[in-house]
Amino acid sequence: MSRRFSLTATAAFAASLAAVAAFAPTAAAVGPFGLAPLPLHSPLQEQAQDRLTVTVVDTNVNRADGTYELRCAPAGGTHPEAVSACTRLDELAAEGKDPFTPVPQGQMCTMQMGGPATARVTGTWQGRSVDATFSRKNGCEISRWQNLVPVLPAARG
Known part of the structure; x- marks a missing residue:
C-alpha cells in the first residue's frame, strides 16, 4: 500500500509540475529569482505620468x-x-523630498523680501x-522657490 501511495503522489506531483510549466515563462525569460522581468515601459507608467499646471506672476523676468x-x-x-x-x-x-510641502507653521525664517513673484502648482x-x-x-x-528652479522660473527681486 505504501508503494501505491508513493507512485500516486509522485504522479500527481509530476502532473502539477507539467501544468505549471505550461503557463510559466520560458527559461530564457526568467530572471534570477524565478520571476519574469517587467517590461521597461508599461501602461501603468503612463497612468502615473507627472502632470502639473504651473501659474507664475510678477517674476520680473x-x-x-x-x-x-x-x-x-516623457x-x-x-x-x-x-x-x-x-x-x-x-x-x-x-532624494525622497517633496518640494510641494509648505513651510511649517512657526518656522523661523530670515526677514528678507525676494520680490513680488508668486506661483501656484497643481x-x-x-x-x-x-x-x-x-x-x-x-x-x-x-529657498523653497529656488529648490524648484527650473520648474519655477529663477525670479528677480
Missing part, C-alpha cells in the same frame, strides 16, 4: 509669467524648460495630488 503645463515621462507640455524641469523633479524624488506628481503655492516673501519661501 521677461516672458516667465504665465500658465504652463508640465508633463514628465517630458512635454507648454513649459518652456520641460526637460530640465522634469529632471529636477526626478532628482527631488530620488496636478499630480509621484502619484499624489499637488496644490501648492509659492512666494518669495521671506528666506524660507525664497
